[in-house]
Amino acid sequence: MRFAEHTIRRRRLLQWSAAAAVAPGLAAPACAAESSGASPVAEGQPFPRGVSLPSSPPPAPDADSVGIAIVGLGGYALAQIMPAFASARGCHIAALVSGNEEKAKRVAAAYGLEEDSIYNYENFDDIAADDRVDAVYIILPSGLHADWTEKAFAAGKHVLCEKPMALSAGECERMIAASTKAGRKLMIGYRCHFEPCNLRAMALMRDSAIGDLRLIRTAHQYRTGMATPAENWRLNRALAGGGPLEDYGLYGLQAALYLTGEMPSSVSAYTLQPENDARFREIFAHVSTQLQFPSGAVAQLATSYDSFGVNALTARGASGALVMEPATSYRGNTMLLQSYGSSETLTPGESSVQFAEQLSHFADAVREDVVIKTPGEMGLRDVRLIEAIYQSAATGRKLALNPDGTVAS
Ligand code: NAD
Secondary structure, eight states, rough: OOOHHHHHHHHHHHHHHHHHHHHHTTOOOOOOSSOOOOOOOOOOOOOOTTOEEEEEOOOOTTTTTEEEEEEEOOOIIIIIIHGGGOSSSSSEEEEEEOOOOHHHHHHHHHHTTOOOGETTTGGGGGGOOTTTOOOOOOOOOOGGGGHHHHHHHHHTTTTEEEOOOOOOOOHHHHHHHHHHHHTEEEEEEEEEGGGGHHHHHHHHHHHTTTTTTEEEEEEEEEEEOOOOTTGGGGHHHHTTSSSSSIIHHHHHHHHHHHOOOOOOOOOEEEEOOOTTTTGSSOOOOOEEEEEEESSOEEEEEEEEEEEEEEEEEEEEEESEEEEEEEEOOOOOOEEEEEHHHHEEEEEOOOHHHHHHHHHHEEEEEEEHOOOOSSSSSHHHHHHHHHHHHHHHHHHTTEEEEEETTBBBB
């Protein structure tokens, strides 16, 4: 983008942010990208391309298994989450919620579910009376997470909700309040907390395996296809917030927090929203963030929807470095631990167990009241930081942060 264009764009974003912030009754903006203004609604979508269904249904669940309704039958639900139930402990798929009846029937048949365990977005509230369903797993576009989590709590069910928890801190607070009011669990689908390499990385940092941590660099980037916000929810502000940060860069933000074990004390950030590119009419193409931590460690986080793909993390300390690439992927994450004069490849386990481990943990929380490792409060904390990142980028200022992730006034 040329400098003049960028200056005009930035001024426009600042005006938009300021207008949204002062308008009475308007929710705080989730990000500084512009919105088409439409309220998001749940609606059925076709069967995702390239996804196959199991050839035989699972065995009958144990009597005390937690029955989970899958809300939203998209790519992540069908390709990653639903197959993982086969190796999860203490839970099973009990119902489906979809706006596409034909797709839902096809999926139900593959998973051995009766047709009366299929709900749609209109009759979802009836799930309250369905004793087969203890909990729901919300795997809808992110702008729908808050409303559907609230509906699930109103129906008396526990909730596992995909990341990002929601698109504004206000939405996250509503979700936590609904969980408390219903007396039901709320967990966020932060799968890396159940992935062997990331768990090992957390342990290495706790043990000071690379000395005092100085620098974390993360890159979560890929190039999205030529689509418009109407064609692809990930490009639509009402459904996706600012775009790559909420979707993919969140893994880098999370890693910075769980590797340092600290909350940042300040943030400075830069966003890019190119002109004349239909993909970025409503969302940002790139977000670059620098976080400073009280210990003196710094995290530099890059995320993009318009760059050659990368999923990588480096943690550099006074006496060594940890290099992971891919770092936060579904499968095949790698770890290289370096110190002066040595370099060791670590193989703590196959990454793909993370999906089943996450489901098992949720089941343990519901059945045995185990403390949730990735609760709603963690999702809220991260969304607050995302808001601070956008505020820093929109104002062009480095912002001091409170320990809860809000911007210090
Ligand atoms: P997707 O587009 O493949 O599926 C979304 C599904 O939601 C659709 O198939 C449809 O069934 C339903 N839906 C309801 N209303 C919709 C609407 N208005 N527009 C589009 N779809 C609508 O998306 P996905 O990749 O499965 O992502 C769903 C959620 O899962 C998102 O919150 C995303 O952030 C999260 N996700 C998490 C991971 C992870 O690794 N934890 C990976 C991918 C996606």
